[in-house]
Amino acid sequence: MSEKILGIDLGTTNSLVGVVDSGFPILFADKNGSRITPSVVSYSNNDEPIVGEAARRVMSISPESTFASVKRKIGSKDTFLIDGRELTPEQISADILIHLRKIAEEASDEKFSKAVITVPAYFNDSQRISTKRAAEIAGLEVVRIISEPTAAAIAYGLDKMDDKSRIAVYDFGGGTFDVSILELSDGVFQVLSTSGDTKLGGDDVDMVIADYIYQKAEGKNIEEASSKVKAVFLNAGKRCKEALSFSREYELKIPFYDDKKSFEMLFELDLFNQLVTPIVEKTINHCRKALMDSGLDKKDLDSIILVGGSSRIPQVHEAVDCFFEKSPDLSQNPDESVAIGAVIQAGVLSGALREVILLDVTPLSLGVETFGGLMNVIIPRNTTIPVKRGELFTNAVANQQRMSINVLQGEREMAKDNWRLGEFEIEFDPSSRGEARVGVEFSLDADGILTVLARDTITGKEKVISINSSAVDVEDERVEKMVNESIEFAFDDMNQRIFAEAKLKSDELVPAVTNGLELVGNELSPESLKDINLKLETVKKVLKEDCPRALKEANEALDKATEPMAVLIIEKTLEE
Secondary structure, three states, X not given: OOOOOEEEEEOOXXXXXXXXEOOEEEEOOOOOOOOOEEXXXXXXXXXXXXXXXXXXXXXXXXXXXXXXXXXXXXXXXXXEEEOOEEEOHHHHHHHHHHHHHHHHHHHHOOXXXXXXXXXXXXXXXXXXXXXXXXXXXXXXXXXXXXXXXHHHHHHHHHHHOOOOXXXXXXXXXXXXXXXXXXXXXXXXXXXEEEEEEOOOOHHHHHHHHHHHHHHHHHOOOHHHOOHHHHHHHHHHHHHHHHHHOOOOEEEEEEOOOOOOOOEEEEEEHHHHHHHHHHHHXXXXXXXXXXXXXXXXXXXXXXXXXXXXXXXXXXXXHHHHHHHHOOOOEOOOOOOOHXXXXXXXXHHHHHOOOOOOEEEEEOOOOEEEEEOOOEEEEEEOOOOEEOEEEEEEEOOOOOOXXXXXXXXXXXXXXXXXXOEEEEEEEEEOOOOOXXXXXXXXXXXXXXXXXXXXXXXXXXXXXXXXEEOOOOOOOOOOHHHHHHHHHHHHOHHHHHHHXXXXXHHHXXXXXXXXXXXXXXXXXXXXXXXXXXXXXXXHHHHHHHHOOOOHHHHHHHHHHHHHHOHHHHHHHHHHHHHO
16 A cells, blocks of 8 residues: 555644545544644744644743744745744744644554645745745655645535536635635646735734734834733734634733733724724735636636635625625635645545546746846746746847846736746857747746756757745745736836837847948939938937837838838849
């Protein structure tokens, strides 16, 4: 029998682990009988890290050595200083994974070395690789990384694999938010579109409530509080959120929060709704974007699935119901469905379950910078992965000996407005302008990790770059900003692209026409000669102005005016 593979939901707030046993997905419980492990690590003990519920309990006592929501930092260069040593987000995440593996091994009396791990659909390349690195530190081989909404869909669709349906997965976790539109058909899970924010979640709800409470107690912003007091109020905010998900009011009491002062108030649901409305509205904006990108209408969706502990908030139910015009499916345990999906996928890969084909998508376009500072898209956003695509490029200037391959990610027309993932050069023999031929191939694997190959098609020389630790660290909230800006600045971006392309055309046209006039100008009719010179001067003049469409039109006019001259040049060449 094949080695069993763990399914792990490495969550921002909570984590879970499980395996397929006797054909059924199960989640392991710790010694206290809890399947949910808080994603909290404390280094207050010099011997070894404290993980889970025990770490969460000591957070208010030793906040300086206890870390929660580290997933929000994964893929960044941020470090945490503990007793003179620096810890990376990968190392802290690794300690959580070690703890989860220990839970699994103690509960099953088996050893595990492989895992399927879930990540937010909007995790970029750097964040996915950092997640794999954390697993490697923990002694686990990652056989597959899958998006959290996709994992939830797998859990939901296991017994419906013969039915064709379209599903929206609304995943509102502790630290992240994703919404994905998926199509389920004949065992194939295809992500049609996705949108989200890896720094939007229940933690933000806790912070908003905590800030309100602290202002009531102290008249100050919570960011002004000490780390110990801040931890106390954040815990109070969390209690309010959880209580008001099931009742209309909550008697909040915070005794001796600074060793002397206490605070209490009656927190009502109406106030709670007022505070969280802006956060919920942000999630609905992502729903709107994902639905638009999928090309579907609300009526085309068969079901709406709610995932993540924060999806229990009543206002979320109402907002989702209102937007999709369909009541969400509440049959799944929102805390466990992602983990169950990961376990099922692990079972498929280990051979313990019949195969489910998983087709995920890339959330942002991938491409290269071309001459003129343009973004040339090779893999458009929402392309199903794994995928391999390429394009042929040539040299922009004569005698060019190398080509810089600048790998970009984003939705803007100009390279400067997108994220630079990596850069390398490929050399080739000097040649006339436009003679070199360099093929560039993008390969995006099932984990969403990118490999770029550049090959000189004449000599066969090639270079390969894997976007891993050298990938640019991108702030998570900028992912949402990128997509929104691509819409907001669509008109300006298109004008910039038109101007860049028109300028390139002008840079080709002006010297070519000038040389052509020197060659056959005396053979042109006076009318034609006058027209060409007039159009040529117009191009030169408009080049100095910031008017894209005017330059494009001037180029086209010059192109047309030079047709008689082009005929003469061709005839002269043939004669020679």
